[in-house]
Amino acid sequence: MENDMAAKIAANPKYQKLVATRSSFGWILTLIMMVVYYGYIAIIAFNKDVLAARLGEGVMTVGIPVGLGVIFFTILITGFYVRRANSEFDQLTREIVEESGK
Amino acid sequence: MIGSNAKLLGGLALALLSSVALAAGGDLGQAEKQATNWTAIMMFGVFVLGTLYITKWAASKTKSAADFYTAGGGITGFQNGLAIAGDYMSAASFLGISAAVMASGYDGLIYSIGFLVGWPVITFLMAERLRNLGKFTFADVAAYRFQQTPIRAFAASGTLVVVAFYLIAQMVGAGQLIKLLFGLEYWMAVVIVGALMMIYVLFGGMTATTWVQIIKACLLLAGASFMAFMVLLNYGFSPEAMFADAVRIKTEVATAGGKTAVEASTIGQAIMGPGSFIKDPISAISFGMALMFGTAGLPHVLMRFFTVPDAKEARKSVFWATTWIGYFYILTFIIGFGAIVLVSTNPGFLDAKGGLIGGSNMAAIHLANAVGGNVFLGFISAVAFATILAVVAGLTLSGASAVSHDLYSTVFKKGNADSAAELRVSRITTLVLGVVAVVLGIAFEKQNIAFMVSLAFAIAASANFPVLFMSVLWKDCTTRGATIGGFLGLITAVVLTIVSPSVWEATLGNPKGSALFPYASPALFSMAAGFIGIWLFSILDNSARAKEDRAGYMAQKVRSETGIGAASASSH
Numbered sequence: 159m160e161n162d163m164a165a166k167i168a169a170n171p172k173y174q175k176l177v178a179t180r181s182s183f184g185w186i187l188t189l190i191m192m193v194v195y196y197g198y199i200a201i202i203a204f205n206k207d208v209l210a211a212r213l214g215e216g217v218m219t220v221g222i223p224v225g226l227g228v229i230f231f232t233i234l235i236t237g238f239y240v241r242r243a244n245s246e247f248d249q250l251t252r253e254i255v256e257e258s259g260k
Numbered sequence: 261m262i263g264s265n266a267k268l269l270g271g272l273a274l275a276l277l278s279s280v281a282l283a284a285g286g287d288l289g290q291a292e293k294q295a296t297n298w299t300a301i302m303m304f305g306v307f308v309l310g311t312l313y314i315t316k317w318a319a320s321k322t323k324s325a326a327d328f329y330t331a332g333g334g335i336t337g338f339q340n341g342l343a344i345a346g347d348y349m350s351a352a353s354f355l356g357i358s359a360a361v362m363a364s365g366y367d368g369l370i371y372s373i374g375f376l377v378g379w380p381v382i383t384f385l386m387a388e389r390l391r392n393l394g395k396f397t398f399a400d401v402a403a404y405r406f407q408q409t410p411i412r413a414f415a416a417s418g419t420l421v422v423v424a425f426y427l428i429a430q431m432v433g434a435g436q437l438i439k440l441l442f443g444l445e446y447w448m449a450v451v452i453v454g455a456l457m458m459i460y461v462l463f464g465g466m467t468a469t470t471w472v473q474i475i476k477a478c479l480l481l482a483g484a485s486f487m488a489f490m491v492l493l494n495y496g497f498s499p500e501a502m503f504a505d506a507v508r509i510k511t512e513v514a515t516a517g518g519k520t521a522v523e524a525s526t527i528g529q530a531i532m533g534p535g536s537f538i539k540d541p542i543s544a545i546s547f548g549m550a551l552m553f554g555t556a557g558l559p560h561v562l563m564r565f566f567t568v569p570d571a572k573e574a575r576k577s578v579f580w581a582t583t584w585i586g587y588f589y590i591l592t593f594i595i596g597f598g599a600i601v602l603v604s605t606n607p608g609f610l611d612a613k614g615g616l617i618g619g620s621n622m623a624a625i626h627l628a629n630a631v632g633g634n635v636f637l638g639f640i641s642a643v644a645f646a647t648i649l650a651v652v653a654g655l656t657l658s659g660a661s662a663v664s665h666d667l668y669s670t671v672f673k674k675g676n677a678d679s680a681a682e683l684r685v686s687r688i689t690t691l692v693l694g695v696v697a698v699v700l701g702i703a704f705e706k707q708n709i710a711f712m713v714s715l716a717f718a719i720a721a722s723a724n725f726p727v728l729f730m731s732v733l734w735k736d737c738t739t740r741g742a743t744i745g746g747f748l749g750l751i752t753a754v755v756l757t758i759v760s761p762s763v764w765e766a767t768l769g770n771p772k773g774s775a776l777f778p779y780a781s782p783a784l785f786s787m788a789a790g791f792i793g794i795w796l797f798s799i800l801d802n803s804a805r806a807k808e809d810r811a812g813y814m815a816q817k818v819r820s821e822t823g824i825g826a827a828s829a830s831s832h
Contacts, residue, residue: 164815184384195377202534203541210533216500217507219532225369229586236380240579244572
């Protein structure tokens with residue numbers, strides 16, 4: 159792509175909005191995912207008894223729903239991003255591409 | 261399979277035997293040879309026939325280099341998601357994780373979660389940028405605005421080193437697994453895997469590799485779902501009842517081993533919480549980083565982002581991949597507990613010493629027999645082989661792409677190679693890689709190669725990922741910084757692995773405690789070396805080239821964000 163063409167797109171307010179919104183959205187979700195995973199690992203590394211504690215009368219422990227919860231959370235947060243990116247962000251991208259005349 | 265059918269299938273299986281490739285997982289350890297399993301061999305024969313037919317179809321569509329590398333960009337997000345999941349659900353993870361759950365319960369879950377959590381991060385930060393900037397290999401992205409030769413040389417090294425370790429692990433696993441499941445000789449297994457994998461890649465390129473992977477992913481998911489369903493059915497779909505039974509069995513085993521009632525009940529309940537898998541916080545975090553960011557640097561996974569038409573489909577692929585992989589890990593968790601209750605209590609599956617017949621990695625295989633009989637056992641065995649075969653094909657394809665596209669076409673021919681010549685080089689490389697993989701697979705038969713898959717992840721996280729990440733997201737990154745930093749990450753990961761306990765003591769046989777690097781994974785340190793190297797040598801770089809590199813950032817960013825000018829979806 160020519161540099162002046164890129165400069166023209168970079169000056170488009172819609173482009174700036176897209177980049178700002180999408181990158182902050184992406185980074186916030188990345189941060190949340192890191193906190194969830196490394197939080198889980200930190201609990202295991204520093205105080206694993208928390209997860210080994212029993213939930214009720216039976217053998218079920220806190221760790222089972224928490225561990226499976228991390229798996230479900232991982233799938234859901236990915237879906238959450240993809241949903242917004244494939245609708246809102248893609249719409250904005252399409253408008254930018256059209257306005258760039260290419 | 262009775263009467264005339266058996267005759268037909270038997271003949272078929274015999275005819276196939278000489279050319280059939282059998283696949284296996286990563287670090288499966290040493291295995292004992294079993295009696296020849298004809299049901300499994302027949303089922304695998306059917307799989308091979310089917311995939312060879314697909315390869316024939318794919319070959320008719322593989323005419324240009326673009327077809328070979330990316331299936332012409334015509335794979336949908338859903339299909340690609342299954343293929344990515346297939347690359348990830350290796351026989352090592354299927355057999356290894358279910359065996360880990362059977363042995364220590366909850367720790368197996370912690371291990372599998374580590375493999376999953378890299379996917380959202382790839383989605384949020386990399387997927388669409390990769391698709392918008394790249395064409396055939398991840399080096400297309402990393403070298404977008406840089407001087408081509410040094411970055412391509414680095415990326416090809418990073419790719420080939422990762423592929424080599426991963427491939428050796430898979431080949432050795434294939435040989436061990438085939439002894440276990442099919443009762444064939446080790447060397448035969450390795451040769452068959454090598455031969456079939458070469459046929460897929462040589463003739464069918466990415467189209468065949470992808471469809472083999474998709475079919476195998478569906479078979480594996482279906483088989484594992486059936487096993488988990490049967491286990492839960494046994495307990496009226498009450499997880500509590502299944503867990504309680506598993507705890508009771510573990511307690512009884514401990515009691516029989518001479519423990520007091522209190523000790524035994526502690527040991528029994530221990531499978532329900534974290535055990536000794538995570539020893540110290542540094543190892544835990546370092547290992548987590550290798551898995552999380554290594555995923556984003558595995559060349560055979562990254563190349564799959566170029567097989568879809570656009571960024572939207574690229575995002576969909578990672579979502580589906582994450583979903584299927586997450587689902588698969590939940591299944592392996594249930595399968596592991598199923599093995600505790602249904603396999604470890606059945607003397608038919610145990611040897612004289614009370615261990616599993618064939619070794620601890622046989623947990624899922626014996627469970628298949630327990631819930632579905634001999635035919636289902638054959639099915640799961642065949643799927644396990646198919647799995648290794650598919651993963652090995654993907655690895656070989658990414659190694660071949662690195663040589664033909666990055667080294668031959670871009671570095672040696674300066675981008676002037678024609679498509680036919682590039683395709684010829686990829687095919688020659690495929691042959692060479694196949695032969696090398698077979699030779700190394702046989703050479704490493706008796707070695708302890710457990711470290712190889714985690715080393716591949718550590719290198720991917722410390723060399724490929726930092727270069728990719730910084731070149732795409734950091735304006736001031738330069739050719740010199742990326743090349744030096746990337747090699748620093750690569751060398752640090754390899755050296756720290758060599759002086760870590762798993763290689764220095766377990767593989768090289770030095771005395772216990774003599775390893776210079778005490779932690780399980782080098783990633784925390786080698787990733788830091790990679791990132792700091794890139795940063796430092798970039799800011800110190802005042803060359804004319806560095807100015808060009810920085811000036812190119814804006815155009816790269818616009819394309820990475822919008823996809824304007826991105827490599828077209830299809831070459832047709």
